[in-house]
Amino acid sequence: xxxxxxxxxxxxxxxxxxxxxxxxxxxxxxxxxxxxxxxxxxxxxxxxxxxxxxxxxxxxxxxxxxxxxxxxxxxxxxxxxxxxxxxxxxxxxxxxxxxxxxxxxxxxxxxxxxxxxxxxxxxxxxxxxxxxxxxxxxxxxxxxxxxxxxxxxxxxxxxxxxxxxxxxxxxxxxxxxxxxxxxxxxxxxxxxxxxxxxxxxxxxxxxxxxxxxxxxxxxxxxxxxxxxxxxxxxxxxxxxxxxxxxxxxxxxxxxxxxxxxxxxxxxxxxxxxxxxxxxxxxxxxxxxxxxxxxxxxxxxxxxxxxxxxxxxxxxxxxxxxxxxxxxxxxxxxxxxxxxxxxxxxxxxxxxxxxxxxxxxxxxxxxxxxxxxxxxxxxxxxxxxxxxxxxxxxxxxxxxxxxxxxxxxxxxxxxxxxxxxxxxxxxxxxxxxxxxxxxxxxxxxxxxxx
Numbered sequence: 366x367x368x369x370x371x372x373x374x375x376x377x378x379x380x381x382x383x384x385x386x387x388x389x390x391x392x393x394x395x396x397x398x399x400x401x402x403x404x405x406x407x408x409x410x411x412x413x414x415x416x417x418x419x420x421x422x423x424x425x426x427x428x429x430x431x432x433x434x435x436x437x438x439x440x441x442x443x444x445x446x447x448x449x450x451x452x453x454x455x456x457x458x459x460x461x462x463x464x465x466x467x468x469x470x471x472x473x474x475x476x477x478x479x480x481x482x483x484x485x486x487x488x489x490x491x492x493x494x495x496x497x498x499x500x501x502x503x504x505x506x507x508x509x510x511x512x513x514x515x516x517x518x519x520x521x522x523x524x525x526x527x528x529x530x531x532x533x534x535x536x537x538x539x540x541x542x543x544x545x546x547x548x549x550x551x552x553x554x555x556x557x558x559x560x561x562x563x564x565x566x567x568x569x570x571x572x573x574x575x576x577x578x579x580x581x582x583x584x585x586x587x588x589x590x591x592x593x594x595x596x597x598x599x600x601x602x603x604x605x606x607x608x609x610x611x612x613x614x615x616x617x618x619x620x621x622x623x624x625x626x627x628x629x630x631x632x633x634x635x636x637x638x639x640x641x642x643x644x645x646x647x648x649x650x651x652x653x654x655x656x657x658x659x660x661x662x663x664x665x666x667x668x669x670x671x672x673x674x675x676x677x678x679x680x681x682x683x684x685x686x687x688x689x690x691x692x693x694x695x696x697x698x699x700x701x702x703x704x705x706x707x708x709x710x711x712x713x714x715x716x717x718x719x720x721x722x723x724x725x726x727x728x729x730x731x732x733x734x735x736x737x738x739x740x741x742x743x744x745x746x747x748x749x750x751x752x753x754x755x756x757x758x759x760x761x762x763x764x765x766x767x768x769x770x771x772x773x774x775x776x777x778x779x780x781x782x783x784x785x786x787x788x789x790x791x792x793x794x795x796x797x798x799x800x801x802x803x804x805x806x807x808x809x810x811x812x813x814x
Contacts, residue, residue, distance in 0.1 A: 393550065427528070428440065430514075431516060468508055511527075635709045636667070647702060685705075718784070740756060769806070
């Protein structure tokens with residue numbers, strides 16, 4: 366349930382005293398796995414963490430999930446269920462010196478009693494590579510069972526040797542149903558809000574569950590504030606819930622995984638010709654505080670990469686949207702970005718220009734010394750002309766039908782084609798034009814042979 370930053374060392378399994386003056390989220394922390402809501406994909410029958418507990422062998426792991434999904438609580442319950450000592454440590458406020466102390470104590474405890482220790486490292490991604498490496502020998506030797514918690518993608522933030530010794534388990538944001546269950550428990554529990562006798566409307570509880578965005582700690586904080594607002598009237602209604610919430614912040618980070626996830630979603634919605642999905646992800650990024658000029662740059666890329674010559678107006682449209690935003694700023698300029706997104710999403714798609722450029726670049730790297738054919742070389746001097754530079758060059762606009770039979774690739778690449786236009790949009794016209802030119806060239810070559 367609530368993923369709370371309470372860093373308390375505990376000798377094993379046994380419940381800690383309950384502080385009735387603590388925040389509601391702390392008071393409602395599940396005391397047993399039976400009380401833990403959500404994460405059935407890890408704790409359901411036959412699932413990975415449940416199987417680990419059933420076997421009696423809890424191993425090191427990384428718990429990755431958003432705030433309030435239950436990482437700290439799950440780590441505590443793993444210790445309680447398996448009868449091992451739980452020691453919590455914050456990578457934000459403590460350093461490697463404290464890690465060494467914990468490991469020394471764990472080693473002494475294991476030698477004296479045989480009891481193992483779970484070292485719970487919250488915000489493990491805050492440790493740099495060298496600090497994370499400090500865990501390795503002790504995890505490998507079994508001195509401690511490391512349970513790391515992070516809100517950031519472990520692929521980027523946790524060193525590979527540690528990932529090889531501690532599998533990653535992903536905790537999902539809690540469902541609205543799970544949050545509703547937590548809120549109902551809190552309203553009626555004696556150690557929750559049961560003593561206040563506050564009656565909450567279904568509408569208010571549904572609103573809090575939806576607005577919490579899967580974060581149990583946030584939901585309980587809003588419920589507690591709303592309950593105290595409503596205490597005088599003994600009624601917690603939708604207005605009380607809204608007043609307690611104040612503002613709902615977007616789940617977004619401008620440099621972490623969500624930044625890349627959302628721009629990926631926007632790009633793929635444009636590529637998939639879904640204007641509604643594309644507009645939604647654009648709105649999420651703008652609302653989350655993303656730099657609109659970053660979005661504009663990505664739209665320019667989409668125009669070149671995914672639409673190309675199927676609609677040659679796509680690229681100037683995105684450039685115009687960038688300039689309009691730069692000129693107007695927010696919020697007026699946001700509409701220019703929205704219009705560009707709609708244009709791209711509804712334009713015919715082609716990656717043929719993108720593929721042609723990649724093919725030509727590859728062949729250029731493979732044939733870096735292929736000479737320029739003589740007939741298309743520059744010939745500014747008499748010597749160069751004597752050597753045949755420019756000899757035989759045909760000026761296409763003067764030729765019949767405006768096309769000659771000459772070639773423009775190096776001899777080693779003669780006949781290769783990098784660009785194959787698609788069947789949609791303006792590229793259909795380009796394909797017809799290229800076919801017509803090819804037929805005229807072939808006719809001239811046949812006539813000259």
